[in-house]
Amino acid sequence: MSHVTARPRSRAWPPQGLVYGVDPSRFQDSDDDGIGDLPGITGRLDHIAALGADWLWLLPIYPSLRRDNGYDVDDHEGIDARFGTLEDFAKLVEGCHARGIRVMLDLVLHHTSERHPWFQAARRDRHSRTGAYYIWADEPLDAPGDGPVFPGEEDSVWAFDDEAGAWYHHQFYGFQPDLNRANDDVFDELVRVATVWLRRGVDGFRLDAAMPAMRSKPTEGTGADPARFYDRLRERLSEVRSDVALVAEADVGADELAVLADHRRVDAVLDFSLNNAMFLALAREQAAPLHGALDELDRAVAASARLNFVRNVDELDLDQLTDSERQEVFAVFGGGPDAFLYGRGLRRGWAPMMGDERRFRMTLSLLFALPGAPLLMYGQELGIGDDLSVDGRDACRPVMQWSAARTGGFTRAPDAPLILPAQHSGPYDFRRVNARAQAADPGSPLALTRSLAQLRRRIGLATLPMKRHPLPNSPSVLALSADGYLTVHNLGSTPAEVFEAYGAEPVLAERWNGHRLGPYGFAWLRRS
Known part of the structure; x- marks a missing residue:
């Protein structure tokens, strides 16, 4: 297979647009077997490009029984035959690069499957x-x-x-034995695996469970120093690709995030602390938790080195909140006992959890306005739903909804095991929520996503210093400014006055009259 040489010319990190995450099994089926695949993604790249994506993050594509959605890796160097071949992967990378999109894979550092x-x-x-x-x-x-x-x-x-x-x-499932990252041979193996994929055209890696992978186990000689480990990883991979991007998944506090981001050990942290604070702020209808989280993050990690999300495709893990704070979030967003998981999170999807379309649209705008880069998972640009009849974390992993067809345009197969029952009926089914219909509707979530990405890119928000403006008289409003632009988001269900924005020119706004935000209103404003 030939080495892919053509690459996007824009800077690798931070992205000017967004990072778009795709579960290959649930995005688009091209061969009618009911399972999504790499050619299916390639055929939908125009949709991804139109969103303003600078990065495509592919969730695990490796051979696996997919008992843990592919993180039970059987072979780090191969591709699951259900997803396609190395030639299919090369065509996907080529298609991404032709559209200015870089490709990110998961590098699973923590464990393998027992079949590896x-x-x-x-x-x-x-x-x-x-x-x-x-x-x-x-x-x-x-x-x-x-x-x-x-x-x-x-x-x-x-x-x-x-x-x-x-x-x-095994810190995770019993079929996922932990690797000993303190072992130099393991380190060399992981470098070798990453090098293989870099030579296949990959531009960067999401480092799965970046900090848990470093922690000592109960036996001697099993803990790795994260600073040394990621310094060495950066050095070795930079010898292969000088602009390789490393994004560390890190559900840890600000001090540990700083260890990862210092000296550009990683280009960005996929941070959970801001996500946890956002849901507490939404539950309280107060911006204060977000201000507190941003204070801590600003002291630890540059804004350009953060990757923000509202919902990933696992449970909404609220482990960084206190027990009482978690209960506040559960009370507002839980919706019933079948929504809870592991005592720390919720397995509901983003749009259903918001309950009010106005609140969903406001949080979509907020994601693009926050300091750092936005991450959207497939389908979130449409406001797709969930299915609590499905066990565990898969409740918020529907397949992509492309059209009003019987299988949502995901597949032509008569039976697709990954399609959730709720996708056939209810407020978020294929007929009501799909990309084809939303592409023709200027008021749709898809249209809003595209507008937000274009605006963020036009402003150059990725590299601008940003200021926060606490508003004592409007505590439900988060106000942020950068280079003559001001964003205001009302986290509350009642109107809020924002006289500080009087006279600013609205560039993109909903429920804004020049000095007041309506319930869940937001505005992107240009100041004279």
Whole structure:
């Protein structure tokens, strides 16, 4: 396969537009087997480009049984046959680069599946070189704070392997044995894997579970220093691609985020603290939690090194809130006991959780106005729904809704196992919410998304210093300014006066009369 050489000419990071995340199995089926695939994504690149995407983040495409949506990796260097071939991947990368879009893959640092060749070799001799890639014990070892990531789904972080005659550590599921990142051979393997994909045309990586991957396990010699690890990773990968972008998923506090961002160890952090604060602010209808989170982030991480999101495609993890704060969010956005997951989050989708289309549109605008780059997951530009009849985290993973067809234009197969029941009926079904209809509607969420991305790019918001303006007389309003532009967002369900914006020219606004924001109103304003 030929090496892809043509690349976008714009700077790699920060993006001027947005990062667009796609689950390849749920985006577009091109071969009528009911599963999305790489050619399907290639065929929809014009939609992604029209959104203003600078980056396409592909969730795991590797061979896998997909018991954890592909993060149970069987082979870091291959492509799941259901998604296509290396040639299909090359065509996708070529199509992205031709449209000025860079490609980001997940680099799963934390674990493999138990089917991975590394683990198969390790279980045959846990004292071998490959055996040392994993974390073994003769008996399960307890340590403070060493519990399963998914409470209730796993009772322990240790599983017994009959062939090895020993216990292996797994922070996630039992079929995902943890890698020992303190092992230099593991580091070299991960560098080699990333190098393979860089030479196939990939432009960057999302580092999955970036900080948990570094933490010590109950056995000796299993903890890695994150500063040293990511310094070395940056150095080695920069030898292959000088402009490689690294984005660290980091559900940690500001101090740990600073470790990742210092010295450009990573280009950006996919930060959960602002996301948690946003939902608390929305629940209280007060901007104060957002101001507090932005204060901490400003001291730790430059705005240009943040990737913001409202909802990812797992549960809404509110682990950074206190118990009482979580209960405030649950009370407003929970909607019933079947919405809760792991005692810390909600499995509802973004648009259904907002309950009011005005609030959904306001939060969509807020995402583009916040300091940092916006991340949208596939379908969020349409306001797609969820399905709480589905177990676990898959409740908020519907397939993409392209048209009003029986399967939403996702597939021509008569049976598509990934289509959720709620996509056939209800307020968010294919007939009511789809890309074809919204493309023809100037008042649709899709049209708003495109306008916001174009405005953000025109202003050059990605690289401008931004100021916050607390409004004591309008505590529900978050006001931000940069280079003569002011954005105001009313997080509340009642009108709010914003006399500080009087006389500013509205560039994009909803429920704004020149000095007052209506319920969930917002405005992008140019000041003279």
